[in-house]
Amino acid sequence: MEFKELVKNRRSVRQYQNMLVREATIHELLEIIGLSVSAINLQPWKIKVISDQETKDKLFSATFGMNQVRTCSHLLVLCADTDYPAIIDRLSRAQLAAGVPDDMRQRARDMATDLSASMSPEQRLQWSQQQVYIALGNAINGAYSLGLGACPMTAFKPAEFAQILGLPSNLVPTVLVSVGYSAEPGPQKLRHPVSDILV
């Protein structure tokens, strides 16, 4: 399917069939998400995947009535990673392994270190979260491309999610994606025309 058709036809699906998506399919979805672009290629995200019912039920109680959290096959919790030293080290190691020349590697490290140092902790979180939103787009388009229904959600309590999932303090749950086999077509898409989004 052409990309334009994909984004045109994709809808947010909140009702799922009572069947589990195969782990191989979820893995492919994670691969797609992991291919997302990010500034300075820092990829400041981590994903917690939940498929067991008990945890989904617990997490549901930390949402504002988002039923799809407990009725989906898999719930993806997209987290912003705020541990910049670790993020920068990880990229540098990957670049070394990929044979990136030392001077380019050092330049990337300097740029990322300067950026990180120029921001307050709140700004670092905000910055990482922006990158997570890029990954979110690939998550929902990717789910649709794999024949799955998905729905992005922000109406939840991040601190409670972090506690239930036992996340380290550097990871901040930012947006959820429920995934499963669709049991509904999803609401019709309503978008403003191009003339309306131009300035």
Next chain:
Amino acid sequence: MEFKELVKNRRSVRQYQNMLVREATIHELLEIIGLSVSAINLQPWKIKVISDQETKDKLFSATFGMNQVRTCSHLLVLCADTDYPAIIDRLSRAQLAAGVPDDMRQRARDMATDLSASMSPEQRLQWSQQQVYIALGNAINGAYSLGLGACPMTAFKPAEFAQILGLPSNLVPTVLVSVGYSAEPGPQKLRHPVSDILV
């Protein structure tokens, strides 16, 4: 092309051929961007498209040496819209025109109004910018799907951009996308494996 292949093959392209992209192609790209998902479907984004050299040269001086701003065919300035009353009204009018039942329309309006009221001006900007980052993903995937090269950029001065472009105060330049016909393959993609992004 399958979506996974698209995100795998797409690269950030910073060198462009010296030719203008047709306006019809840019329009199609804008359609793709406009189809992006957003929370409560508020679509809090506006896009300024620049193709004249004089303005591109002026904008270049408000970046941190991002040469592609002046060498691209078209520069897309993705702006976050922070005028929530207008955004909410616009969606409500579109829903009315599309025949959305009054109770659903009112519910969406109430939800958006409550959300807006619960946020500080800084949070409203941050929230709109997160939605812009979703649209950014479709912009760069969309450009690639149309045979174009593109590169996202955040290393610029938003206030200077707003002044040069004469933007109203509710619109905050958030991220740039340079677009053109590729004159280079773009750097090889380097991404962490799925095992590394899971928590």
